[in-house]
Amino acid sequence: MNFNRGEKVMGLFTRYCGVCGRKIEKGNDIVRFGKHFDSEEHAEQYTKEIEKRRQMTREAPARRSSGGCC
Numbered sequence: 001m002n003f004n005r006g007e008k009v010m011g012l013f014t015r016y017c018g019v020c021g022r023k024i025e026k027g028n029d030i031v032r033f034g035k036h037f038d039s040e041e042h043a044e045q046y047t048k049e050i051e052k053r054r055q056m057t058r059e060a061p062a063r064r065s066s067g068g069c070c
């Protein structure tokens with residue numbers, strides 16, 4: 001009866017890097033914005049991407065092409 005052991009390990013900690021999708025070893029995960037990463041590098045990469053996206057939405061023109069109301 002060893003099914004319990006395997007399931008426990010899998011269920012307790014199975015994280016995958018949000019950038020490269022690699023499995024992250026327990027204790028080696030880096031958390032940014034609620035996501036897990038296998039290295040500082042990828043955490044950094046993700047952070048930059050988030051910032052870029054934020055800037056884009058900020059700079060994106062608001063929907064006022066068909067002016068009129070307000």
Ligand SMILES: [Zn+2]
Nearest residue numbers: 017020038042
């Ligand atoms: Zn990674």
